[in-house]
Amino acid sequence: MKLSEIVDRLDLSVRSGKEKLGEDVTGGYASDLLSDVIANSNEGDIWITLQIHQNIVAVASMNKLAGIVLVNGREPEEGTLEAAEQEAMPIMVTDMPTFEVVGKLYELGISGTR
Amino acid sequence: MKSMTLEDVRRVLEAEVIVGKDLLHRRVKMGCGSDLMSDVLAFIKPASLLLTGLTNQQTVRTAEMQDIVAICFVRGKKPTDETVKLAQLKNIPLLATRFRMFEACGRLYTEGLPGDYEATESG
Amino acid sequence: MNRDEKITKIQELVYEMKVQEVMRRKVITVGPTTQMSELREILRVNRISGAPVVEGDALVGIISLEDFIKWLANREDDCPIGAKMTRDVKTLYADEPLVTAVNKLEQLGYGRFPVIDRETNELVGIITAGLVIEGLLRKLEIDYSEEEIHRYRASHIFEDILADRTKLLFEYDVVGQDFERAGESASGLKTTLRRLGIDPRIVRRVAIATYEAEMNVVVYTPGGKISCEIDPEKIVVDVRDSGPGIPDVEKAMQPGYSTAPEWVRELGFGAGMGLNNIQKCADEMVLTSDVGSGTHLKVCIFTEQGRGS
Structure with a gap:
């Protein structure tokens, strides 16, 4: 499923990386521990997290993740946005908490087991 | 609003019950997945199930403060002995599933357990 | 807790608790080809008054002490349990509330119900009136000791x-x-x-x-x-x-x-x-x-x- 479709269906607000919304999302990963994401996420995953500092962009680019969704109404820090634009990493925000964002993605067929 | 028993949670997540085998009839009204206890302390509602990848004692302390029904550790993580002891003392059930956070939340949600956003929105 | 409170508490528990919380998980079963003459020994040794009859993994009937006594009284020839068992077995699901078990025990007059897992259809336990009472008492005691902790609370x-x-x-x-x-x-x-x-x-x-x-x-x-x-x-x-x-x-x-x-x-x-x-x-x-x-x-x-x- 394309990232743009997810943005529509979940009513997410895009904060960066608009040019990459046509990319495919092939799985999902939810975690707030960077070490965990580095170790266990897969290329093409959409990452759901509460973390907003700029390290998230580095982690997401390294693992070639499809995009980052910030939950609970969190906004990316300024440095995070700059880094995201540089790396062309889509960052989206929502008021929903992790549990529901994941639930809705799961219903769209995005899986967490790979 | 749909709720689930811990027995349902155990079944859906194919989870192991580490503490509270006799408490599986307790009901959870919503789910919450987080690895940041500061956030759990700020946002979670009572009668929630907490899904987390953290296994230190502070997860149980947080559950205690917030009147959380039970904790389920994800990604096959097992709690430390101290965490287990504290949970026994505080009568807080601990479950452990091999599923990752994403899969665990997804499965519970599709089985009808709401998150706290929807649960609160709909009153 | 005073008496009234205790009664409501039990009523509450019958709705709250599940069959699987009180059932006995270790079930003594017999096969349909076991002889009636052997049944007495099986019941006596295990101190039970009846047993589900299982063929392979399937529950095919149930045999009770009453069936055995009837057979004995009629002075019939020895025969396989399969010939004397009740075939239409009434069962309960493990995840049903205790109140269902209480009602069935009362309405149908049976002494026991095999308990089945709703998903796998496997026999996972057995429930009797005695086990229901035992389970409720155990639960009350746990709740009571929790209550005890709060007894000295200085609310006033x-x-x-x-x-x-x-x-x-x-x-x-x-x-x-x-x-x-x-x-x-x-x-x-x-x-x-x-x-x-x-x-x-x-x-x-x-x-x-x-x-x-x-x-x-x-x-x-x-x-x-x-x-x-x-x-x-x-x-x-x-x-x-x-x-x-x-x-x-x-x-x-x-x-x-x-x-x-x-x-x-x-x-x-x-x-x-x-x-x-x-x-x-x-x-x-x-x-x-x-x-x-x-x-x-x-x-x-x-x-x-x-x-x-």
């Missing part, structure tokens, strides 16, 4: 004390840098407030604010003191530490602002939400800090009574 303390003004004061010492023990003060305070019979919603707010404050003392300072003063109108939590102090209190109050070291973040704290959360829980909050000498936090939460006046 403020009514019992005759004074123009009454205040209770609790103090807790917080050890800095000891992440393991962090939260003990908040936990102790929470338990104490519950015993005093204070509204659980108020207790929860006090507990969360205290826990966050305690966590700050543990993470950033060599230690401190938490005191909690309670009167009928309000609960005031006062946290003092001898830490490095906060250079810019206003900045520290911004959501997400944090100076927490990485080890604290990996443990799930230090996301810069603590002070905001304290503020969210508090009716009044005052934070003062002197760099080099420490920080003083005062949180006030009104009780129902205090809010009314």
Whole structure:
């Protein structure tokens, strides 16, 4: 499923990386521990997290993740946005908490087991 | 609003019950997945199930403060002995599933357990 | 608990508890080809009054002591259990509420029901009236001992004390840098407030604010003191530490602002939400800090009574 479709269906607000919304999302990963994401996420995953500092962009680019969704109404820090634009990493925000964002993605067929 | 028993949670997540085998009839009204206890302390509602990848004692302390029904550790993580002891003392059930956070939340949600956003929105 | 309360409690439990909580998991079964003459020994040795009849994995019938006595009384020839068993077996699902079992036991007059797993259709246990009673008593006892803990709660303390003004004061010492023990003060305070019979919603707010404050003392300072003063109108939590102090209190109050070291973040704290959360829980909050000498936090939460006046 394309990232743009997810943005529509979940009513997410895009904060960066608009040019990459046509990319495919092939799985999902939810975690707030960077070490965990580095170790266990897969290329093409959409990452759901509460973390907003700029390290998230580095982690997401390294693992070639499809995009980052910030939950609970969190906004990316300024440095995070700059880094995201540089790396062309889509960052989206929502008021929903992790549990529901994941639930809705799961219903769209995005899986967490790979 | 749909709720689930811990027995349902155990079944859906194919989870192991580490503490509270006799408490599986307790009901959870919503789910919450987080690895940041500061956030759990700020946002979670009572009668929630907490899904987390953290296994230190502070997860149980947080559950205690917030009147959380039970904790389920994800990604096959097992709690430390101290965490287990504290949970026994505080009568807080601990479950452990091999599923990752994403899969665990997804499965519970599709089985009808709401998150706290929807649960609160709909009153 | 008085008598009335106990009866409602049992009624509540019959609805709340599930068949699987009281059933016996170890089920003695017999095969349909076992001879009736062998049945007596099986029942006697296992001290049971009936058994499900199982062929392979499938439940095909049930045989009881009554069936055996009837067979004996009729002086019939020996035959396989399959010929004398009841084929139309009434079963219960493991996840059904206990009340279903109680009703079925009463209405159908059977002494036992095999218990089936709803998904796998496998025989997972057996339930009898005796097991239901046993399960309920066990549960009541657990709940009763939990109740016992609360029996000495001093809910009426403020009514019992005759004074123009009454205040209770609790103090807790917080050890800095000891992440393991962090939260003990908040936990102790929470338990104490519950015993005093204070509204659980108020207790929860006090507990969360205290826990966050305690966590700050543990993470950033060599230690401190938490005191909690309670009167009928309000609960005031006062946290003092001898830490490095906060250079810019206003900045520290911004959501997400944090100076927490990485080890604290990996443990799930230090996301810069603590002070905001304290503020969210508090009716009044005052934070003062002197760099080099420490920080003083005062949180006030009104009780129902205090809010009314």
